[in-house]
Every structure is written in structure tokens, then in C-alpha cells.
Amino acid sequence: MSRLLILFGLLYLLYRKARGGSPGRTQSEQEAGSVKHDILIEDPVCHTYVPKSQAVSLDRGDKIYYFCSRKCRDAFCRKEEQP
Ligand SMILES: [Zn+2]
Numbered sequence: 001m002s003r004l005l006i007l008f009g010l011l012y013l014l015y016r017k018a019r020g021g022s023p024g025r026t027q028s029e030q031e032a033g034s035v036k037h038d039i040l041i042e043d044p045v046c047h048t049y050v051p052k053s054q055a056v057s058l059d060r061g062d063k064i065y066y067f068c069s070r071k072c073r074d075a076f077c078r079k080e081e082q083p
Pocket residue numbers: 043045046047048067068069072
């Protein structure tokens with residue numbers, strides 16, 4: 001019986017860890033900071049939303065496009081070249 005209680009105790013600890021471990025304030029502050037930097041931008045090729053910091057950019061003078069990967073950027077270039 002006591003073994004079972006210990007098992008439940010461990011599960012409870014794991015559960016709390018999985019939900020984010022350390023208590024509240026500092027973590028939410030960090031999250032708020034990172035959200036500021038990571039604006040989500042839509043990839044015009046595959047329509048995925050990517051964080052700006054990780055996006056592949058393409059400068060077209062008047063406009064800068066952002067893509068989830070080089071593959072999508074290349075696809076976008078090819079599409080523009082062919083009428
Ligand atoms: Zn893409």
C-alpha cells in the first residue's frame with residue numbers, strides 16, 4: 001500500500017515538472033520577452049507561420065518576404081521568374 005502512495009507521489013512530481021517546473025513569475029516574464037522578438041510571419045509559398053528570427057528572408061527592394069526554409073524561398077523565386 002505504501003508503495004502505491006510513493007508511486008502516486010512520483011507521478012505527481014512528474015506531472016508538475018511537465019507543466020513547467022519552477023513557479024510562475026520569472027518564466028512568464030521570459031516568455032513575454034521572447035514573444036516580442038518572435039513575430040510570426042506567414043510564408044507566402046506554403047502558408048506556414050514562422051518566427052521572424054528563424055525565417056529565411058528575401059529582400060525585393062520595396063518589400064521583404066519571409067519563408068520557413070530556403071526551399072520555399074527558391075520556389076518563390078522560380079514562380080516569379082516564370083510568367
Ligand atoms: Zn514554407
